[in-house]
Amino acid sequence: MNERGVYKMTTKFKSRFLLAVSTIAISFSILLSGCSKSPKLGDGTNSPMPGAVTENGGGESSSAPAEPTPTPTKEPLPTIDVQSVKPNEAGKIMVVMFHNFVESFTPTKYDKGEYTTTFSEFEKLLQELYDKGYRLISMTDYLNNNIDVPAGCIPMIFTFDDGTAGQFNLVNENGTLKANIKSAVGIMEKFNEKHPDFGLKGTFYVNLGNGTFEGEGTLEQRLKYLVDKGFEIGNHTYNHINLRDTTSATEIQKQIALNQKTISELIPGYVMTTFSLPYGLPSKDLQSFVKKGSYEGVEYDNQAIMEVGWDPALSPVSKNFNPLSIHRVRSSGINPVDCDLAWWLERLTREEQYVSDGNPETVTIPEGKLENVDQDRLQGKTLITY
Numbered sequence: 249m250n251e252r253g254v255y256k257m258t259t260k261f262k263s264r265f266l267l268a269v270s271t272i273a274i275s276f277s278i279l280l281s282g283c284s285k286s287p288k289l290g291d292g293t294n295s296p297m298p299g300a301v302t303e304n305g306g307g308e309s310s311s312a313p314a315e316p317t318p319t320p321t322k323e324p325l326p327t328i329d330v331q332s333v334k335p336n337e338a339g340k341i342m343v344v345m346f347h348n349f350v351e352s353f354t355p356t357k358y359d360k361g362e363y364t365t366t367f368s369e370f371e372k373l374l375q376e377l378y379d380k381g382y383r384l385i386s387m388t389d390y391l392n393n394n395i396d397v398p399a400g401c402i403p404m405i406f407t408f409d410d411g412t413a414g415q416f417n418l419v420n421e422n423g424t425l426k427a428n429i430k431s432a433v434g435i436m437e438k439f440n441e442k443h444p445d446f447g448l449k450g451t452f453y454v455n456l457g458n459g460t461f462e463g464e465g466t467l468e469q470r471l472k473y474l475v476d477k478g479f480e481i482g483n484h485t486y487n488h489i490n491l492r493d494t495t496s497a498t499e500i501q502k503q504i505a506l507n508q509k510t511i512s513e514l515i516p517g518y519v520m521t522t523f524s525l526p527y528g529l530p531s532k533d534l535q536s537f538v539k540k541g542s543y544e545g546v547e548y549d550n551q552a553i554m555e556v557g558w559d560p561a562l563s564p565v566s567k568n569f570n571p572l573s574i575h576r577v578r579s580s581g582i583n584p585v586d587c588d589l590a591w592w593l594e595r596l597t598r599e600e601q602y603v604s605d606g607n608p609e610t611v612t613i614p615e616g617k618l619e620n621v622d623q624d625r626l627q628g629k630t631l632i633t634y
């Protein structure tokens with residue numbers, strides 16, 4: 249679109265860019281707190297100016313109609329030195345899938361521990377992710393292309409399947425219910441006291457017809473605790489049925505609707521908007537019922553479906569992004585396997601990943617990656633190329 253070295257902007261964005269340049273001093277301190285190690289911030293004259301295009305494409309709308317009313321003031325365009333930070337908001341994002349957390353584990357012939365990790369390994373993992381520049385975002389923000397992590401950081405999403413006690417359980421400490429420090433949530437809370445910028449986020453895919461987060465407190469108190477902390481709850485069927493073997497559309501709808509009905513009774517108004525497939529997809533003719541259906545007056549419409557995956561997911565602005573098929577990376581268990589998180593952490597390059605520009609209102613990508621972007625997926629954000 250833009251020739252090398254020539255940066256074109258719409259009239260509308262030119263004025264916003266000038267505003268941005270004038271606010272560099274304000275932005276400076278904010279940007280320094282992030283992942284862009286010693287960013288060489290643009291001084292507005294020497295650094296390359298990113299080109300901006302609107303959601304409707306085209307950076308050359310010279311005949312733009314006069315605006316009847318001034319647009320509300322938005323955050324300024326990024327003032328980072330894009331050549332130094334090299335944001336790529338069309339890159340891949342890892343959606344990590346966790347299962348079991350235990351104090352100690354010895355692999356056996358029957359359980360090799362591929363889906364199980366220890367609390368101490370999880371603690372080490374959080375530090376490793378933090379040091380490598382990963383920051384947690386919620387599933388909702390991912391799906392809405394509302395990604396807010398500092399410039400140079402890489403967003404990551406945590407998901408937890410099955411509602412196991414190792415993921416989260418409450419303990420009673422002198423009459424107060426708290427997350428057990430021997431649980432993934434307890435460990436995340438502790439880590440966030442030291443590193444609040446890491447993010448205390450994740451989605452728990454639960455089966456409310458089975459034992460869920462067993463420990464102290466009622467099911468209602470457990471779910472409320474998570475929601476109050478900012479975690480999200482997703483649907484994983486009421487009894488963890490094997491969808492692959494299911495032949496009944498009614499059974500699928502009953503299992504998903506019952507789970508939704510249960511949470512809305514415990515937390516009035518709470519809607520599970522995303523779904524994690526237990527074992528896999530049912531046969532083709534039944535797949536639409538995983539997304540949408542109803543049972544005994546309870547309706548559901550899942551906005552995203554998590555798969556038991558093996559590879560990193562796509563940017564929400566990617567041409568191939570499909571919320572109904574979100575690939576997940578398996579967390580590293582005690583027994584490492586190919587394509588688990590540790591495997592990808594070694595192999596996935598920074599160039600392939602989503603690297604943030606630090607501004608949730610803009611989507612900044614290298615010129616060469618423009619063809620990967622579907623401009624209809626910007627969800628109101630401003631596209632910038634460099």
Ligand SMILES: [Zn+2]
Pocket residue numbers: 409410484488525526527
């Ligand atoms: Zn499961």
